[in-house]
Amino acid sequence: MAAARTPLMAGNWKMNLDHHQATHLVQKLAWTLKDAKHDYAAVEVAVMVPFTDLRSVQTLVDADKLELGYGAQDVSAHTDGAYTGEISPVMLAKLGCRYVVVGHSERRQYHGEDDALVAAKARSAFGQGIVPIVCVGEGLDIRKEGRQVEYTLAQVEGSLAGLTAEQAAQVVVAYEPVWAIGTGEVATPEDAQEVCEAIRGKLREMFTPEIADAVRVLYGGSVKSGNIAAIMAKPDVDGALVGGASLDAEEFAKIVRYQSHNVG
Ligand SMILES: O=C[C@H](O)COP(=O)(O)O
Numbered sequence: 001m002a003a004a005r006t007p008l009m010a011g012n013w014k015m016n017l018d019h020h021q022a023t024h025l026v027q028k029l030a031w032t033l034k035d036a037k038h039d040y041a042a043v044e045v046a047v048m049v050p051f052t053d054l055r056s057v058q059t060l061v062d063a064d065k066l067e068l069g070y071g072a073q074d075v076s077a078h079t080d081g082a083y084t085g086e087i088s089p090v091m092l093a094k095l096g097c098r099y100v101v102v103g104h105s106e107r108r109q110y111h112g113e114d115d116a117l118v119a120a121k122a123r124s125a126f127g128q129g130i131v132p133i134v135c136v137g138e139g140l141d142i143r144k145e146g147r148q149v150e151y152t153l154a155q156v157e158g159s160l161a162g163l164t165a166e167q168a169a170q171v172v173v174a175y176e177p178v179w180a181i182g183t184g185e186v187a188t189p190e191d192a193q194e195v196c197e198a199i200r201g202k203l204r205e206m207f208t209p210e211i212a213d214a215v216r217v218l219y220g221g222s223v224k225s226g227n228i229a230a231i232m233a234k235p236d237v238d239g240a241l242v243g244g245a246s247l248d249a250e251e252f253a254k255i256v257r258y259q260s261h262n263v264g
Pocket residue numbers: 012104176180181182183184220221222223241242243244245
């Protein structure tokens with residue numbers, strides 16, 4: 001069955017760029033893509049920015065009617081109440097967020113987030129009409145033992161628990177092998193395909209073949225303009241979650257425009 005999934009290139013800025021710098025980068029990215037006559041319906045583009053940048057990005061996107069999507073990098077599992085320091089999905093919806101990253105390996109590692117909490121955050125985002133980009137992926141120890149598929153699928157099962165069929169059909173899953181994040185150590189296209197294909201198989205088992213076919217599975221980990229085309233050539237990779245390279249508007253635009261490069 002042929003899948004018609006629109007590729008998604010999402011830039012995860014992590015804890016970089018204040019709201020002035022955010023405006024500058026989004027403007028430059030939008031101009032660069034406009035100059036290249038980028039078709040957003042062919043490859044969707046989004047930036048996942050610090051909470052403090054959201055209002056500035058929203059104002060710019062609305063004023064200039066940009067087709068660029070944006071979102072946050074985390075969300076509370078709760079909608080309101082005594083949760084000091086947390087940000088509600090209601091607040092993110094008000095700021096026009098299309099997406100929110102949940103369960104990034106840095107949240108799992110530095111904030112002790114487990115699959116149950118990630119699933120609660122994914123449901124919380126959907127509750128306000130925001131699509132979660134749910135991150136999964138193994139560390140180097142697991143990869144060395146050859147257990148990357150088994151480990152990642154267990155994370156998928158736990159992190160998507162409790163989603164309705166309608167939500168599951170819209171969710172975005174990002175496979176990010178932790179050993180490839182920010183290290184320059186990119187997984188081979190075959191490594192990415194192996195796990196992304198297995199994730200789709202797991203979605204088929206948890207939900208339905210139609211849902212599995214609709215879900216976009218992204219790859220993340222040292223993605224650059226020089227390696228994206230080969231990764232995107234794999235049938236089960238539907239885009240990328242890009243960290244460091246998304247902080248450079250021209251480089252990120254080249255990643256978005258991967259179809260204009262040759263597959264290396
Ligand atoms: O969310 C993005 C990933 O953690 C990848 O980061 P990176 O592209 O800097 O390796």
